[in-house]
Amino acid sequence: MTTSEQSSTPAAEQPQSLAQRGNNRSRQPQNEAFRDFIGSGWGPRPSDLPERNASAPWAAARREALGARFPGERLVLPAGPLKTRNNDCDYRFRPHSAFAHLAGTGTDFEPDAVLVLEPLTAPGEPVADGAPTHEAVLYFRPRASRSSEEFYGNPRYGELWVGVRPSAEEVEAATGIRVAHIDTLGDALAKDAGADGVQLRVIAEADENVTALVDQVREAAGLASGQAASQVDDGLAEAASELRLVKDAWEVDELQKAVDATKAGFDDLIRSIPRATGHWRGERVLEGAFGARAREEGNGLGYDTIAAAGDHANTLHWINNDGAVRSGELVLVDAGVEVDSLYTADVTRTIPVDGCFTEPQRRVYQAVLDAAKAALARANEPGCRFRDVHNAAMAVIAQRVEEWGLLPEGVTAADSLGPEGGYHRRWMIHGTSHHLGLDVHDCAQARREMSMDAELVPGMVFTIEPGLYFRADDLRVPEELRGIGVRIEDDVVVREDGAVEYLTAGVPREADDVEAWVSGLIAD
Numbered sequence: 367m368t369t370s371e372q373s374s375t376p377a378a379e380q381p382q383s384l385a386q387r388g389n390n391r392s393r394q395p396q397n398e399a400f401r402d403f404i405g406s407g408w409g410p411r412p413s414d415l416p417e418r419n420a421s422a423p424w425a426a427a428r429r430e431a432l433g434a435r436f437p438g439e440r441l442v443l444p445a446g447p448l449k450t451r452n453n454d455c456d457y458r459f460r461p462h463s464a465f466a467h468l469a470g471t472g473t474d475f476e477p478d479a480v481l482v483l484e485p486l487t488a489p490g491e492p493v494a495d496g497a498p499t500h501e502a503v504l505y506f507r508p509r510a511s512r513s514s515e516e517f518y519g520n521p522r523y524g525e526l527w528v529g530v531r532p533s534a535e536e537v538e539a540a541t542g543i544r545v546a547h548i549d550t551l552g553d554a555l556a557k558d559a560g561a562d563g564v565q566l567r568v569i570a571e572a573d574e575n576v577t578a579l580v581d582q583v584r585e586a587a588g589l590a591s592g593q594a595a596s597q598v599d600d601g602l603a604e605a606a607s608e609l610r611l612v613k614d615a616w617e618v619d620e621l622q623k624a625v626d627a628t629k630a631g632f633d634d635l636i637r638s639i640p641r642a643t644g645h646w647r648g649e650r651v652l653e654g655a656f657g658a659r660a661r662e663e664g665n666g667l668g669y670d671t672i673a674a675a676g677d678h679a680n681t682l683h684w685i686n687n688d689g690a691v692r693s694g695e696l697v698l699v700d701a702g703v704e705v706d707s708l709y710t711a712d713v714t715r716t717i718p719v720d721g722c723f724t725e726p727q728r729r730v731y732q733a734v735l736d737a738a739k740a741a742l743a744r745a746n747e748p749g750c751r752f753r754d755v756h757n758a759a760m761a762v763i764a765q766r767v768e769e770w771g772l773l774p775e776g777v778t779a780a781d782s783l784g785p786e787g788g789y790h791r792r793w794m795i796h797g798t799s800h801h802l803g804l805d806v807h808d809c810a811q812a813r814r815e816m817s818m819d820a821e822l823v824p825g826m827v828f829t830i831e832p833g834l835y836f837r838a839d840d841l842r843v844p845e846e847l848r849g850i851g852v853r854i855e856d857d858v859v860v861r862e863d864g865a866v867e868y869l870t871a872g873v874p875r876e877a878d879d880v881e882a883w884v885s886g887l888i889a890d
């Protein structure tokens with residue numbers, strides 16, 4: 367099915383640009399009788415307004431917190447446009463995470479929408495204690511009437527093409543945010559803008575058209591432009607990212623749902639192992655099994671699944687998944703379901719294909735598990751900083767590779783952990799933890815002192831994911847370890863009392879439990 371062009375001029379008479387050709391496989395009738403016919407004879411629309419989104423009060427509190435950082439300024443948060451895959455085919459839409467966080471919307475809402483936090487006070491005017499600093503306005507294109515040409519003739523917004531679209535009233539009811547037509551955005555952004563008036567900041571990466579519009583407004587109003595404007599915008603991106611470092615209770619629930627759906631996906635993936643071992647590209651069988659569950663239970667994948675059998679596990683970002691799955695090997699699976707609210711899990715389990723670890727596989731597995739346990743134990747000590755979690759895992763990894771005689775002659779684990787060392791990192795080059803939320807690597811624009819160097823506080827959700835990777839061609843390790851790659855990745859939350867707990871408690875982790883999990887599901 368392709369998109370269409372309307373024209374009353376026969377195609378042969380009208381030379382087409384290249385862009386038109388890719389967008390012009392079908393033609394629609396243009397006569398008035400057709401327009402009347404296609405625009406009539408449809409049943410009534412539901413008269414009830416939708417219920418308020420469960421996320422709405424939480425999103426309102428997040429907007430208040432962000433607004434308080436920028437009193438008197440206009441903050442522009444675009445959802446972003448559809449992204450072209452090729453010609454007239456788009457990728458499935460996913461709004462920018464800052465928009466989703468602050469509008470409280472999830473799946474499929476709403477290409478080209480823009481959330482604006484409109485200042486309620488003049489620049490520099492003090493804000494009374496507890497008083498709101500901004501009013502939120504959601505600019506979007508409400509559905510057109512069925513008698514409009516848009517209804518049948520606009521492949522991007524027409525309901526005959528993209529399905530039922532919401533009205534302004536429906537969006538207002540669902541989000542609790544005042545709605546305005548997207549066509550009024552330009553004027554709204556320009557209102558009172560100026561060096562002595564309202565300043566603007568935009569999440570610049572979200573939608574280049576909106577950023578260009580904000581730039582135009584700033585230029586016309588004599589506000590910062592170029593590099594200075596970028597710095598202003600970076601301040602908003604940073605604040606929006608840091609706002610997500612601490613999840614509210616609603617977000618933690620969504621992350622738990624994502625983890626639970628991910629566990630179900632791993633179950634399906636394990637059930638598909640017998641088919642995978644009989645398939646020339648068994649890794650794809652595993653990937654597909656997880657992916658089906660991700661689409662059934664959620665919006666989809668939070669990131670591309672890694673299904674890495676044997677030595678492929680030693681390629682950290684193995685997403686080709688085009689290898690065979692062989693008896694006797696391990697398969698490292700790193701996968702996460704993104705639920706409809708767009709929060710994602712990020713879980714890795716390393717699974718013996720036959721349901722039974724060999725001795726060397728178990729030895730490596732246990733070392734990684736010990737590192738994970740040390741990291742969790744450290745996280746539970748008062749005053750633990752984000753980076754201390756990594757250091758605790760690294761201490762175990764360094765110790766094990768020393769015990770196994772892998773460090774250079776005369777180098778101890780302590781040396782390796784020191785500033786001139788780092789040798790153990792040959793076998794675990796990545797970090798142990800990252801924040802998790804709407805993005806798999808969440809809060810990426812937060813300042814270092816707010817993230818890596820910060821103390822853990824209630825509401826933080828992050829991963830613990832040590833690994834050991836012995837490539838098949840690694841001549842520094844004994845032959846029996848070559849080709850073994852293990853990562854164990856859990857998602858944890860800091861509870862109100864400071865306790866750091868697994869969201870992934872239900873996903874088997876101990877070696878014996880993993881064996882029982884695999885054997886049980888394969889035997890079914």
Ligand code: GLY
Pocket residue numbers: 669700701712800806831855
């Ligand atoms: N799945 C990406 C990561 O673990 O960071």
Ligand code: MN
Pocket residue numbers: 712800829831855
């Ligand atoms: Mn991760």
Ligand code: MN
Pocket residue numbers: 700701712713714855
């Ligand atoms: Mn992962």
